[in-house]
Amino acid sequence: MIVAMTGISGNMGREALAQTLELGFVERVKVLLTPKKRNDKLLKKLKKAYGGRVEAVRGRISDASACGQLVEGADIVVNMAAVIPPRSDKNANASYLCNQIGAMRLADAVASMPKQAKLVHISTVAVYGNRTMQHPWGRVGDPLLPAVYDHYAMHKMMAERYVIESGVEHWAVLRQTAMLYDGIIFANISDGLLFHTTLNGPLEWVTARDSGYLIKRIIEREHGGEIENFWNKVYDITGGHMNRRTGYDTFADGFSIMGGSPKAYFKPNWCQTRNFHGMWYANSSLNDMFGYQRESVAQFWAAIGKKYAFFKLARILPPSVIGLFVFRRLLGDENAPAKWIKQGNIGKVTAAYGGMERAHALTNRWDKFTLISSKECGGNSECPAAEYSDMLLSHGYDESKGEEEWTLEDMNEAAAFRGGKCLSKEYSAGQKLLWQCSEGHTFMAKPYTVLGAGHWCPFCSPEPWKYDMLAKKSPYIAQVWYDSHDKSENFSYWFDKEGNACIERLPEDEV
Numbered sequence: 001m002i003v004a005m006t007g008i009s010g011n012m013g014r015e016a017l018a019q020t021l022e023l024g025f026v027e028r029v030k031v032l033l034t035p036k037k038r039n040d041k042l043l044k045k046l047k048k049a050y051g052g053r054v055e056a057v058r059g060r061i062s063d064a065s066a067c068g069q070l071v072e073g074a075d076i077v078v079n080m081a082a083v084i085p086p087r088s089d090k091n092a093n094a095s096y097l098c099n100q101i102g103a104m105r106l107a108d109a110v111a112s113m114p115k116q117a118k119l120v121h122i123s124t125v126a127v128y129g130n131r132t133m134q135h136p137w138g139r140v141g142d143p144l145l146p147a148v149y150d151h152y153a154m155h156k157m158m159a160e161r162y163v164i165e166s167g168v169e170h171w172a173v174l175r176q177t178a179m180l181y182d183g184i185i186f187a188n189i190s191d192g193l194l195f196h197t198t199l200n201g202p203l204e205w206v207t208a209r210d211s212g213y214l215i216k217r218i219i220e221r222e223h224g225g226e227i228e229n230f231w232n233k234v235y236d237i238t239g240g241h242m243n244r245r246t247g248y249d250t251f252a253d254g255f256s257i258m259g260g261s262p263k264a265y266f267k268p269n270w271c272q273t274r275n276f277h278g279m280w281y282a283n284s285s286l287n288d289m290f291g292y293q294r295e296s297v298a299q300f301w302a303a304i305g306k307k308y309a310f311f312k313l314a315r316i317l318p319p320s321v322i323g324l325f326v327f328r329r330l331l332g333d334e335n336a337p338a339k340w341i342k343q344g345n346i347g348k349v350t351a352a353y354g355g356m357e358r359a360h361a362l363t364n365r366w367d368k369f370t371l372i373s374s375k376e377c378g379g380n381s382e383c384p385a386a387e388y389s390d391m392l393l394s395h396g397y398d399e400s401k402g403e404e405e406w407t408l409e410d411m412n413e414a415a416a417f418r419g420g421k422c423l424s425k426e427y428s429a430g431q432k433l434l435w436q437c438s439e440g441h442t443f444m445a446k447p448y449t450v451l452g453a454g455h456w457c458p459f460c461s462p463e464p465w466k467y468d469m470l471a472k473k474s475p476y477i478a479q480v481w482y483d484s485h486d487k488s489e490n491f492s493y494w495f496d497k498e499g500n501a502c503i504e505r506l507p508e509d510e511v
Ligand SMILES: [Zn+2]
Pocket: 437, 438, 439, 440, 441, 457, 458, 459, 460, 461
């Protein structure tokens, strides 16, 4: 078997490559590496460890000819390339080229092979947008509402849609959840991104090791001819009930290896209160299929504490010193919500807190701030779909039907729930249909893209972000949007050409 991979210098890709090479039947893994110097070193290391079993194609994923070279002769292609936050926040173009255009080029390259490879495309939980404890449980088919100003989520959403709609015969889209990797503390104490986390938001973690193991298992079971049912669907990569936390719990876990806590290191109003992403998963169909969930958050942090024993040194310092030198200095970072407040960046502050007034009114005292514990909300429940079914979002059609039983009626029902219409008058399984959104845009999409995967109008969903307006017409969006937004809000958010965050209240007649 020949496997092709992108993104192997990333945390998931590194694990996926190493673990895939444990499979004896994998003759060769072709890897795409950008022409960066850092990658010369990486390639040398790989060659030393694996010899001819690793073959590098040097180039960028946005380059069609590099993609063509990479996928040539491959049986499975795994796209793990990503420009993630904070880099994507600072460089929208890099995010666009890698996360969207790159994914499109790769899918095109696969589709144009005489004998097509099967494509595993890694997407992200960020496509779902913000969740609170009103609807912590999520699943594939829920509305896709990438956070306002989040290039990464927007580009990843457009990319997975392209894969689903492409001419690739066998594809799978896997939406990766929050991922723990060995360098996570170092990566997060250098950017204001840390404070984008909502303290009371649901997060379900998986480790990079288990994510890599998932890829290995997919390749292994595909080789055994065991997973025909797996292909042509979207999945969430989930972490399991032992890995469900809130934002606050996550900080508490991480800081405990330094002998500290969020309460000792920072203030509750340093974190935004909405416009983040993360959820708990109502099912774990991917784990049922591949049994990849092995590592718990608790085991992960225990291992980190051992590996980086110097974190223990932090224990001899008073927590206030760490708070001051590690965390308080992040408040001045361009990516920190506190900086946006100081700068009077009304767009970013409104997206993150619901307005300048609310941001100023938020308490800086932990004793005045209500923390929700994940246990109280059923975070530890092993079988959430059964226990919390009344908290699941509706997808607007009879979900007890399997995809093979769908009819035009289901399409009409689903479209109406999204504030639009299905304009096609005939339904034939898998064939693209003509749809119309609440704003009058028309677009073609497969039934599965809409009903199964949660995509809707491609003209409405990217910039400018107008969810306030769309929610007024779409019960599908409204059911989750108003968990963290007021019905009185009616904003349009966008970036100007210089990359400044802009906001404007829409006139009521646009409602
Ligand atoms: Zn539209």
